[in-house]
Each structure stands twice: as structure tokens, then as C-alpha cells.
Amino acid sequence: MCRIEYKEDQVVPDKDLLSAISSAVYKCQCSKTIPLADYNTHLESGQCTAHKAALQQAIKKVAVKPEEVKKTVNRSTFACPMCSEKNMERKGLLEHVRKKHKGKPAVCPICVVQAYGDPNYVSQNLSSHLDLRHKFDLDTVAQNDEGDDEQLNEAIMRSLGFK
Structure with missing residues (x-):
């Protein structure tokens, strides 16, 4: 019936298969013999010691x-x-500061979370600083887990066409 459109009332159950499934039993690793149709319930019940031990090992x-x-x-x-105001992406922060705090001094929240960030450095005009220093998302052009030397070498290699 794969890839063939059908209506549910057109499906004819295979009685032999249903009978085989309902009469089949399974010998679980926990030594219990259970009807095959109840196997998932047996595992999900939490009573199967073998399944519980396997889960704990996987965890x-x-x-x-x-x-x-x-x-x-x-x-x-x-x-x-x-x-x-919280949870603003870079672009939202720029727009917010431009509209509500233009020309005011503050510590740049984008700079502070960078490796070079100084939480005590106050930009005298935060909106101007954001416009000049943060026109793009830093994570698209900088590798925060690399140092300055590695990033400089990467930039030189890319500019020379080696990467």
C-alpha cells in the first residue's frame, strides 16, 4: 500500500497476522515471558530490570x-x-538606543561579553559607538574561541586567497 492513496474503510486487516501477533510471546532479558503485543508496555512500565539497567548505562x-x-x-x-529593556538582538539594541537614549553615555553590552570587554569602560555616546562598532553581528566575522593572533592569521590567509 506504499505510496497508493487509499481510504481507511478500504483496508482489510490480515487476520492471520493479527492472530500470530496476539498469540506470540517474548522472552525478555529480565527473564519474564510476556505477550509480544504487551512488550512496549512492559518496557515503559519501569518494571523491566534489564531495560532499566540498559537505560542507566546509556545515560x-x-x-x-x-x-x-x-x-x-x-x-x-x-x-x-x-x-x-532586555533580550534584544544586536540590531534591536541599536534601534532601541537610537530611539530612546541617543547621545547618552553607557557601558556597551555587546563589548562587555567579548573576550576583550571591559565592564568599567563607558562609551560617552553609546548610540554613536553602536553605529560605528556594531553594524554587523560579531559571530559572523569573529571566532570568539580563538585569540587575536589566530584571528589575524586567519584574516591574512583569507585576504591572500589561501582559504
């Missing part, structure tokens, strides 16, 4: 220990340093 393989979690910095959304 141990993929689980990450808290000390292995690398601290990440949100470089995607920003809060306005002058009011309560």
Missing part, C-alpha cells in the same frame, strides 16, 4: 558531569544598560 555514557560543562557567554541577546 551514564552521555551524561555530562557539572565540572565538564563549559561556561558559555550569551553573545546573542543584550539588555539595555540604561533601562529595563
Whole structure:
């Protein structure tokens, strides 16, 4: 019936197959013999010790220990340093500051989350700073996990046509 359009009332159940499924039994790894039709229920019930042990082993393989979690910095959304507006992307922050805080001094929230960021440096005109320094998303042109030397070498190699 693959790829053939049909109506549900046109489907004729295979009685022999249904009978075979309903009478079939399965010997589970937990030593229980269960009807094949109830196998999923048996696993999902949490009573199957073998399935539970296999799940715990799988979880141990993929689980990450808290000390292995690398601290990440949100470089995607920003809060306005002058009011309560939050969760703005770079472009939204630029528009917001232009409209509501034009010409006012503040610490740039985009610069602060960069490796070179100084949380104490106040731009005397934040809207002008944003227009000059943040016309594009930094993550499209900079590798935040690389140092300045690696990024400079990458830029030189690209400019010479080697990458």
C-alpha cells in the first residue's frame, strides 16, 4: 500500500497476522515471558530490570558531569544598560538606543561579553559607538574561541586567497 492513496474503510486487516501477533510471546532479558503485543508496555512500565539497567548505562555514557560543562557567554541577546529593556538582538539594541537614549553615555553590552570587554569602560555616546562598532553581528566575522593572533592569521590567509 506504499505510496497508493487509499481510504481507511478500504483496508482489510490480515487476520492471520493479527492472530500470530496476539498469540506470540517474548522472552525478555529480565527473564519474564510476556505477550509480544504487551512488550512496549512492559518496557515503559519501569518494571523491566534489564531495560532499566540498559537505560542507566546509556545515560551514564552521555551524561555530562557539572565540572565538564563549559561556561558559555550569551553573545546573542543584550539588555539595555540604561533601562529595563532586555533580550534584544544586536540590531534591536541599536534601534532601541537610537530611539530612546541617543547621545547618552553607557557601558556597551555587546563589548562587555567579548573576550576583550571591559565592564568599567563607558562609551560617552553609546548610540554613536553602536553605529560605528556594531553594524554587523560579531559571530559572523569573529571566532570568539580563538585569540587575536589566530584571528589575524586567519584574516591574512583569507585576504591572500589561501582559504
